[in-house]
Amino acid sequence: MVDLSVTIGNVRFKNPIILASGTCGFGRELEQYIDFCSVGALSSKGLTLRPRQGNDGCRVAETPSGMLNSVGLQNPGVRYFVENDLQFMASLPTGVIVNVAGHSTEDYVEAVRFLEPHREFIDAIELNLSCPNVKEGCMVIGASPEALFQLVSLVRKETTLPLWVKLTPNVTDISLTALAAQRAGADAVVAINTLLGMAIDVKTRRPILNNNTGGLSGPCIKPVALRMVEACASVLDIPVIGCGGISTGEDVLAFMIAGASAVQIGTSTLIHPSACETITEEVVALAEDLNISSISEIVGTLNLWR
């Protein structure tokens, strides 16, 4: 039997499959579709200090092998989450990652401060510095190594929980923001969030999304994500969690070989709510075929052409 367990910082997860933020709510809706025993962790919908209703109008456009979304961080706010959803998440037989987003440094600091007394229910905090669908904060901060460093440094002082930083691919060189996160005390980086994109209705000559732009996800971004995971892993000492277009067990192994210690799966869940369970089964079968006894042993074993 393959040992699927992985360790991120000092936290052990039973397997490397994590449900990505924004594609699994707080777990309730998926309960009837998926056995949470089959996934390593669940990352909550991005939470802000105060509730947000998100963007108006059309929020989704289908693309070849993917989709654009512009939800705009609709969420009930961190207080409501703690009072109504955190206990439920913690009751699931899987790891609990709380994803935090905001407009300003203060928003992030206060939200993380608010979560600190509830640390016993949380395995890690994931800072969303990469949402492309809000006008301030998030990606604006996350695209600048200096701004990212400052924010992560300040948040770092507020919590002893493991701190993951979810990076945006909408930069020239992702290794710079990855290094800034590490220098600021992050325990891991998650690469990548969605790619900024646009879809146009030629009849109306308007963008399909009322936000004009949105975040591209799905299998179409997998090659970009793989390349960025490799770029991060090759410069970092802290773990990289790979994310972007994963839909099969083979994809999981490819990301881990590229340097990911674990992976997040998002858009696949929107196509098949039980996708992560199926993918975990595929990882086991493939690892057995390849005589891998412990999945961690393949992390970063990519042999680049010289």
Added chain:
Amino acid sequence: MAKEYTVTLKESIRVNPSTHFLSFYCPEIALNALPGQFVAISSNQFLKRPFGIAQVDKDKGTFSIGVRIVKDGTRYLATSPIGTEFEVMGPLGNGFSIEKDRPLLLVGGGTGVFPLRFLQSYAQEHSIPFYSVNGFRCVDDACFIDGERNSNCIVATDAGDFGVKGNVLDALEMIPFDMIRGSTVCTVGPEIMMKHVASWAESKGLTCYVSLEKRMACGIGVCLVCTCKTKSDKEPGYENKRCCKDGPVFLSAEVIW
């Protein structure tokens, strides 16, 4: 409880030049579906497509949907040969809330008549009186107009080439109010039509349910891309609810159009 199924296309009937009525074998959905609920069905495109359930046959174990060809995904569905397999999730969403002691006034526009057909069958099965008004652009756009020229059904076409010339509101005004007093209005169709039907119903003091349609992704309430604005006392004065999970059926008084 909704699940994912692999289902087989059993029957495909061309209803009009651009619309097909498709029946799939899936006893679980046939047994559990309620009027107003929908299925999300795969095509040759990335995302599943939502369709209101138009009919169930519990004995045959089939459910049916109406598919109007819009682009590639719906063309694939409408032109697939019998025996083609599809991935389906359902039944999804809340469905109409029906009080059995109240008559129903069903107002459909275009392909909105399909989910209302299921509600109409339900009404017949449970001896709930109903009155039905269906509107189409023209006769070539119409569905189910044969055999429905009875006293409690009006068909209206904008072009006037079948039934009453005009839209559903023109048709609604033709019904003696005594016939629909106390009815619950259920409307499915283009948003602009539902908005006007809701306003007409509210002006007559009738409770009105609308079935909202938005572009969807997950269909189960996790991705938040199919939201609609509803009234709320809380900040900022409205709440974005999920069409797929909190709806698709909403009380019209709740909706911010």
